[in-house]
Amino acid sequence: MIKVVYYEDNRNLREGITFLLQATPQLELVGAFADCSNIREEIRTLAPDVVLMDIDLPGMTGIEAVPVVKAISPQTQVMMLTVFDNEEKIFQAIRNGASGYLLKHTPPSEIVEAIFDVHKGGSPMTANVARKVLQFFQQQRSSKTEDYNLSARELDIIKGLVSGYSYKLIADELHISIDTVRSHIRHIYDKLHVNSKTEAILKAMKEGLV
Amino acid sequence: MIKVVYYEDNRNLREGITFLLQATPQLELVGAFADCSNIREEIRTLAPDVVLMDIDLPGMTGIEAVPVVKAISPQTQVMMLTVFDNEEKIFQAIRNGASGYLLKHTPPSEIVEAIFDVHKGGSPMTANVARKVLQFFQQQRSSKTEDYNLSARELDIIKGLVSGYSYKLIADELHISIDTVRSHIRHIYDKLHVNSKTEAILKAMKEGLV
DNA sequence: AAGCAAATCACATCTTTATGCGACCCACGG
DNA sequence: CCGTGGGTCGCATAAAGATGTGATTTGCTT
Numbered sequence: 001m002i003k004v005v006y007y008e009d010n011r012n013l014r015e016g017i018t019f020l021l022q023a024t025p026q027l028e029l030v031g032a033f034a035d036c037s038n039i040r041e042e043i044r045t046l047a048p049d050v051v052l053m054d055i056d057l058p059g060m061t062g063i064e065a066v067p068v069v070k071a072i073s074p075q076t077q078v079m080m081l082t083v084f085d086n087e088e089k090i091f092q093a094i095r096n097g098a099s100g101y102l103l104k105h106t107p108p109s110e111i112v113e114a115i116f117d118v119h120k121g122g123s124p125m126t127a128n129v130a131r132k133v134l135q136f137f138q139q140q141r142s143s144k145t146e147d148y149n150l151s152a153r154e155l156d157i158i159k160g161l162v163s164g165y166s167y168k169l170i171a172d173e174l175h176i177s178i179d180t181v182r183s184h185i186r187h188i189y190d191k192l193h194v195n196s197k198t199e200a201i202l203k204a205m206k207e208g209l210v
Numbered sequence: 211m212i213k214v215v216y217y218e219d220n221r222n223l224r225e226g227i228t229f230l231l232q233a234t235p236q237l238e239l240v241g242a243f244a245d246c247s248n249i250r251e252e253i254r255t256l257a258p259d260v261v262l263m264d265i266d267l268p269g270m271t272g273i274e275a276v277p278v279v280k281a282i283s284p285q286t287q288v289m290m291l292t293v294f295d296n297e298e299k300i301f302q303a304i305r306n307g308a309s310g311y312l313l314k315h316t317p318p319s320e321i322v323e324a325i326f327d328v329h330k331g332g333s334p335m336t337a338n339v340a341r342k343v344l345q346f347f348q349q350q351r352s353s354k355t356e357d358y359n360l361s362a363r364e365l366d367i368i369k370g371l372v373s374g375y376s377y378k379l380i381a382d383e384l385h386i387s388i389d390t391v392r393s394h395i396r397h398i399y400d401k402l403h404v405n406s407k408t409e410a411i412l413k414a415m416k417e418g419l420v
Numbered sequence: 421a422a423g424c425a426a427a428t429c430a431c432a433t434c435t436t437t438a439t440g441c442g443a444c445c446c447a448c449g450g
Numbered sequence: 451c452c453g454t455g456g457g458t459c460g461c462a463t464a465a466a467g468a469t470g471t472g473a474t475t476t477g478c479t480t
Contacts, residue, residue: 094347100340114337122337123344127324130333133343137304151456164409166436179459186439187456196466197408197437199374205415361426376466390428396469397426406436407467 002119005048006032007039007065008081009057013104017052017081020108027115036060036068043072050115053098055082055089063089066096077118081111087132094133100124148191150209157184158204161197212329215258216242217249217275218291219267223314227262227291230318237325246270246278253282260325263308265292265299273299276306287328291321297342304343310334358401360419367394368414371407 004027008014014032021029030046033039035057043051051069055062066078079100080093090101100118102111103126114124125133150158160170167185171178185200194200203209214237218224224242231239240256243249245268253261261279265272276288289310290303300311310328312321313336324334335343360368370380377395381388395410404410413419 091347094344097348099344117337121341123340124337125335125340127327127332127334130335130340131309131331133340133347134304134309134333137301137343137346138307153457161408162412164406164412166406168436176457177459179461180457182438183458184456185437189438195438196374196376198371198411201408201411202372202374363427378466386427387429389430392468393428394426395467399468405468 001026001028002050002115003028003030003046003048004050004052004115005030005042005046006052007034007036007057007062008032008052008054009034010054017108017111020112021115024112027112034058036062036065039065039068040072043069043076047073048076050119051076051078052081052115053078055080055084055093063092063096066093066098070097079114079118079124081106085126085128085132090129090132091136101129102126103128148207148209150188150191154184154188154191155209157181158188158200158209161185161201162204211236211238212260212325213238213240213256213258214260214262214325215240215252215256216262217244217246217267217272218242218262218264219244220264227318227321230322231325234322237322244268246272246275249275249278250282253279253286257283258286260329261286261288262291262325263288265290265294265303273302273306276303276308280307289324289328289334291316295336295338295342300339300342301346311339312336313338358417358419360398360401364394364398364401365419367391368398368410368419371395371411372414 004021006014006017006021006029008017011034014034018029018032021027030048031042033042037059039060053062053065057065060068062080062082069076069078077099078097079102080098081102081104082089083104084090085103093101100114100123102114102124106114106126117124156174157170160173165173167178167181171181174181185197188200189195192200192203194203214231216224216227216231216239218227221244224244228239228242231237240258241252243252247269249270263272263275267275270278272290272292279286279288287309288307289312290308291312291314292299293314294300295313303311310324310333312324312334316324316336320334327334366384367380370383375383377388377391381391384391395407398410399405402410402413404413
């Protein structure tokens, strides 16, 4: 039996899902609450395997509640079940330790399936949410080398900088003289429109040039 | 009609999925190939909406093929369909531009559903795969400020560094003398076990101190 | 009350970076 | 065949950063 606790302030929805979960064999709904005011106590005593968490709760939001749950019971899986497909909220929830993120329009059968998924180590996500997460990865590498027209050699140099090397170390590494390193760095600064090592490094990292 | 192209070297599997897709209304399988040797030509002439891509193909791997597809036809959605749930391969595929990642044990009905999902802007992922992706996010913020015992003032200073400011600018910003800035930076270097601005910045960023 | 860490400032010195100016070689395209 | 950009190197100077030594104040702990 998978023990589930559910936080949702909308009464109708809460009762609907409660009914659904109670009707599902292998699942045991051990608590359903309208807010997180007693969440520490509830998590401690009920020791759920899975927590279904709405985001827009009165008082402590569902996003704030996630780390609370994980702190008390790290093995408990928290799945967000909410209407927000807002990027910021998604990333906050994930960073806070949520293991799944479903939008409320998800059909009941899939919600139930997702509970099993999350309990056995998966991370069910509505396809929209998943796309936003993937895009986060892809954005990193999207702007590229071409934008600033850094040459291959210049990239070697800036990789060295981003690794924390001094000019001298980079020169040794690439078997060139320190003056050549300076020369390349001059060109890099021109192309990136910066004028210090720090700025160049920060820009290179932000733009994903390395 | 959603136009689909499929790359898979295993003949049985290819024929199975081919049958499945042909039997599905709204889907039009316009090509199924055992390798990527002519992929440029195929993508150009077939102009698929969705590409199903195996990873372990002879010659060019499926992962290498993703950017090729996206370069020729950016709006085409590529979905990986493979047996590998290896982290490295997942991230490579995603970074290369894949929009979905299903493991081959996925039931046929879900594969079909996933094709529709990916075509309308979602990112269907097997729950296992999704978990690995989420964990990547969560790993980021593990160690904290406390680990290095940086004081509040020292954090002010290092935030300045990470913003790309010079000592002088930081001094002005915080209304202290440049020698005080130097002094704080000395302490920061001690605590972080580094000995250059660059290293301090990189460490601060990596460890999420700022 | 003594001890201590954090925060402030000073001065000196050495190293690293930033930048200006110039030079040579090579490959590639018009 | 000549111009252009990339890659190589040198010299010189000024600014920024790293490091040693030391000092004062404040507030908290013992």
